[in-house]
Amino acid sequence: MSVIHDPELERLLTALHTKSNEQVAAMRSYDAQRAKGAHSPTEDEVKVFRSDKLVALDRDKAEFCYQLCRASNARRIVEAGTSYGVSTLYLAAAVRDNVHAAGGNGVVIGTEYEPKKASAARAHFEEAGLSCFIDLREGDLRETLRQIDGPVDFMLVDIWIAMARPALELVTAHLRLGGIVVCDNTERHRSEYADYFAFLEHPANGFRTMTLPFDGGLELSVRCQPR
Numbered sequence: 001m002s003v004i005h006d007p008e009l010e011r012l013l014t015a016l017h018t019k020s021n022e023q024v025a026a027m028r029s030y031d032a033q034r035a036k037g038a039h040s041p042t043e044d045e046v047k048v049f050r051s052d053k054l055v056a057l058d059r060d061k062a063e064f065c066y067q068l069c070r071a072s073n074a075r076r077i078v079e080a081g082t083s084y085g086v087s088t089l090y091l092a093a094a095v096r097d098n099v100h101a102a103g104g105n106g107v108v109i110g111t112e113y114e115p116k117k118a119s120a121a122r123a124h125f126e127e128a129g130l131s132c133f134i135d136l137r138e139g140d141l142r143e144t145l146r147q148i149d150g151p152v153d154f155m156l157v158d159i160w161i162a163m164a165r166p167a168l169e170l171v172t173a174h175l176r177l178g179g180i181v182v183c184d185n186t187e188r189h190r191s192e193y194a195d196y197f198a199f200l201e202h203p204a205n206g207f208r209t210m211t212l213p214f215d216g217g218l219e220l221s222v223r224c225q226p227r
């Protein structure tokens with residue numbers, strides 16, 4: 001039993017993680033070929049290749065996010081990068097469980113620009129009975145995350161790396177003091193995240209950050225008073 005304690009949701013998550021893991025080998029070899037320069041696809045070709053890939057957040061990282069959201073009683077969560085909705089399901093389960101435990105309400109704002117992924121994600125949210133806790137915004141996050149009403153307790157950055165900083169920049173102004181930002185793979189792709197770290201480390205933005213030893217590194221940043 002994982003931290004989720006919801007057998008039907010667990011079954012759906014297991015099926016989605018299995019499918020995602022099966023696609024990882026194909027993605028790694030595609031990326032290795034690109035890195036070697038053996039195959040130089042255009043940006044559009046890369047987008048087409050990735051368009052049916054789940055690229056789901058690893059289960060242990062997603063469970064860790066669930067725990068952080070429960071511990072902080074998170075009610076407004078932003079997720080940059082929804083894909084087929086795997087991490088969204090963990091975050092929405094945390095909001096649902098916070099609401100059941102202490103009343104009130106809450107929402108996960110997700111965003112995804114691939115229409116097929118967004119529609120598959122919606123079907124998964126329905127199947128899990130979690131749609132009422134999710135506001136999935138279809139389109140480019142540089143537009144969809146412009147409007148955020150109210151303080152954000154938790155943000156997950158699980159997006160193509162070039163979009164990590166734009167997403168964080170849009171949400172930072174809404175993050176409450178003590179708000180948490182988690183970002184995937186920051187150790188594996190440290191140099192590609194240079195602009196993201198520059199934003200995190202700028203004293204005016206008030207973040208304190210550390211890289212946790214999950215596979216590839218998981219960045220845990222907390223919004224504090226700016227220095």
Ligand SMILES: C[S@@+](CC[C@H](N)C(=O)[O-])C[C@H]1O[C@@H](n2cnc3c(N)ncnc32)[C@H](O)[C@@H]1O
Pocket residue numbers: 054055056057080081082083084085086087088111112113114117139140141142158159160163
């Ligand atoms: C790593 S995947 C997200 C996986 C998801 N968090 C999960 O655990 O299932 C990143 C997703 O971000 C989407 N994406 C990339 N750039 C985007 C942008 N500018 N606006 C919205 N979505 C974007 C991609 O289509 C992809 O599905």
